[in-house]
Amino acid sequence: MAIAQKATPDGDLLHRYGLVLDRIERAAAKAGRKGQQVVLVAVTKFAEPEHIIQLVQAGHRDFGENKVQQLLQRAPMIDERVARMRALGAALGADPAAKPEPIRWHMIGQIQRNKARQVADACRLIHSVDSLKVAEELQEVGLKRDRPVEVLLQVNCSGEAAKAGCPTPALLHMVEQIHSMIYLKLRGLMTIAPDSEHPEDSRPTFARCRELFEEIRTVGPVGREFNILSMGMSNDYEVAIEEGANIVRVGSSIFGQPANATDELDQ
Numbered sequence: 546m547a548i549a550q551k552a553t554p555d556g557d558l559l560h561r562y563g564l565v566l567d568r569i570e571r572a573a574a575k576a577g578r579k580g581q582q583v584v585l586v587a588v589t590k591f592a593e594p595e596h597i598i599q600l601v602q603a604g605h606r607d608f609g610e611n612k613v614q615q616l617l618q619r620a621p622m623i624d625e626r627v628a629r630m631r632a633l634g635a636a637l638g639a640d641p642a643a644k645p646e647p648i649r650w651h652m653i654g655q656i657q658r659n660k661a662r663q664v665a666d667a668c669r670l671i672h673s674v675d676s677l678k679v680a681e682e683l684q685e686v687g688l689k690r691d692r693p694v695e696v697l698l699q700v701n702c703s704g705e706a707a708k709a710g711c712p713t714p715a716l717l718h719m720v721e722q723i724h725s726m727i728y729l730k731l732r733g734l735m736t737i738a739p740d741s742e743h744p745e746d747s748r749p750t751f752a753r754c755r756e757l758f759e760e761i762r763t764v765g766p767v768g769r770e771f772n773i774l775s776m777g778m779s780n781d782y783e784v785a786i787e788e789g790a791n792i793v794r795v796g797s798s799i800f801g802q803p804a805n806a807t808d809e810l811d812q
């Protein structure tokens with residue numbers, strides 16, 4: 546651990562990670578909740594594998610990817626390293642920091658239907674189900690392995706035409722459809738606010754999503770396991786927490802901005 550924290554870039558990483566945790570704690574307190582009630586998903590789309598390992602060593606468990614290919618390339622490799630760290634830590638009888646918990650991977654981006662099985666196998670939670678087709682594909686996966694796939698329904702709460710997510714007028718119907726698939730476990734909703742520099746601009750979108758979430762819990766066919774609200778990114782996660790998010794997805798505030806401003810991992 547001492548070695549890992551010595552070099553400056555790594556120190557910066559853990560420093561930024563600590564700041565995000567502090568800000569989550571404060572935003573939660575402001576909303577009358579506890580920081581531990583909010584799960585931080587560290588979004589690794591621009592992170593180096595080494596940085597992921599460093600956060601694992603710092604005790605972090607939840608990581609998110611938005612590209613299927615990168616998830617499928619990296620998750621097995623990193624999971625294996627974590628497993629080795631665990632084995633070694635156990636052999637040495639080391640403190641818990643040297644014996645990290647297995648990673649929980651979150652899929653937060655669009656899923657191609659033909660990749661549904663691999664994504665479901667690699668992930669603990671899929672945040673980005675937004676069509677019946679993908680839902681049906683995942684239902685097949687769950688059926689084959691005889692274990693439900695846990696999903697969130699992504700909702701387009703801002704009404705932007707180009708945005709992914711189920712349109713709000715179709716939401717209740719989609720919830721009913723997914724609920725009827727017994728090998729899918731619908732855990733809640735996910736949304737993305739419109740692009741803006743000002744965190745406050747996201748508030749109406751998050752408030753709307755929270756409203757829909759509560760409405761479904763009241764009148765929908767869902768059970769107690771429908772209890773996750775995934776919203777908020779680097780720019781607006783504090784606003785999201787104030788509006789009821791219990792999962793936030795934060796990338797650049799932890800790992801830094803990508804070196805190249807264009808999204809070269811696209812395609």
Ligand SMILES: *Cc1c(COP(=O)(O)O)cnc(C)c1O
Pocket residue numbers: 588590611653654737777778779780794795796797798
């Ligand atoms: C990239 C991404 C994030 C994290 O974005 P940052 O602004 O880097 O925190 C969160 N959610 C989704 C769906 C993403 O694609």
